[in-house]
Amino acid sequence: MEVRELVKRYRKARADAVDRLSFAVAEGEIFGLLGPNGAGKSTTVGVLTTRVRPTGGRALVAGVDVVAAPRTVRGLLGVVPQRNNLDRSLSVRQNLLFHAAYHGVPPRVRRPRAEALLEQFALTDRADDKPDLFSGGQNQRMMIARALMHDPRVLFLDEPTTGLDPAARLFVWDRVRELRAAGVTIVLTTHDMDEAATLADRVGIVDAGRLLALDTPAALTRRLTTGAAVGEASLEDVFLHLTGTALR
Ligand SMILES: Nc1ncnc2c1ncn2[C@@H]1O[C@H](COP(=O)(O)OP(=O)(O)O)[C@@H](O)[C@H]1O
Numbered sequence: 001m002e003v004r005e006l007v008k009r010y011r012k013a014r015a016d017a018v019d020r021l022s023f024a025v026a027e028g029e030i031f032g033l034l035g036p037n038g039a040g041k042s043t044t045v046g047v048l049t050t051r052v053r054p055t056g057g058r059a060l061v062a063g064v065d066v067v068a069a070p071r072t073v074r075g076l077l078g079v080v081p082q083r084n085n086l087d088r089s090l091s092v093r094q095n096l097l098f099h100a101a102y103h104g105v106p107p108r109v110r111r112p113r114a115e116a117l118l119e120q121f122a123l124t125d126r127a128d129d130k131p132d133l134f135s136g137g138q139n140q141r142m143m144i145a146r147a148l149m150h151d152p153r154v155l156f157l158d159e160p161t162t163g164l165d166p167a168a169r170l171f172v173w174d175r176v177r178e179l180r181a182a183g184v185t186i187v188l189t190t191h192d193m194d195e196a197a198t199l200a201d202r203v204g205i206v207d208a209g210r211l212l213a214l215d216t217p218a219a220l221t222r223r224l225t226t227g228a229a230v231g232e233a234s235l236e237d238v239f240l241h242l243t244g245t246a247l248r
Pocket residue numbers: 010011013017035036037038039040041042043044
């Protein structure tokens with residue numbers, strides 16, 4: 001996956017939401033985009049997942065240009081958006097099966113796959129319920145399971161644990177590591193230092209649409225004068241160190 005000099009300016013906005021962003025993600029890697037609210041993380045994910053039209057630059061997923069071949073790209077990737085977009089009129093199982101049908105997964109494949117994912121995401125006993133009264137953690141597990149129904153090579157997780165309690169968060173982390181072990185390439189966004197440091201193989205730190213630093217958590221830690229590990233230092237510390245200015 002690659003982003004080259006990517007620019008996004010929303011209509012009537014006074015500044016670029018994404019400002020000449022460049023980075024590449026290796027196959028099988030967990031890549032973390034770390035930054036405060038408004039940094040441009042969701043916009044970047046939006047472009048890579050064909051939901052947001054870039055103003056400039058290029059974005060490739062599995063080598064395929066997202067603007068030139070959006071349908072191909074959508075077949076290659078799974079996406080878990082920041083906001084819940086589950087169908088509340090459908091049961092958990094139906095949400096999974098409809099998603100697979102939409103992506104052209106044959107019934108013989110999608111039924112057993114749904115059962116396996118319900119099991120993996122600890123949703124089997126809720127499979128016939130509608131997501132109306134679900135907790136944040138259950139919703140998130142369901143959205144990840146649904147995103148995996150067409151067996152994507154690349155998975156985008158936009159703030160997958162924001163608002164979750166510690167146990168739900170650890171559950172998501174374990175599943176994300178499991179997916180990497182299965183060969184899925186993962187891009188996740190977060191504003192949580194600890195999450196980026198513990199989960200990601202490499203972390204890109206973004207602010208105001210720009211990339212401030214990109215490295216392994218260990219290498220980013222070595223750059224911090226405090227000597228604290230990235231997960232231990234606050235986002236404020238890291239920004240102060242990288243930019244010489246406090247976080248807005
Ligand atoms: N649909 C939109 N229309 C106009 N401005 C937007 C839209 N979505 C995001 N923005 C703006 O673009 C900037 C980046 O937002 P976003 O990508 O959501 O950042 P993050 O996900 O890092 O919080 C912010 O200033 C935000 O207000």
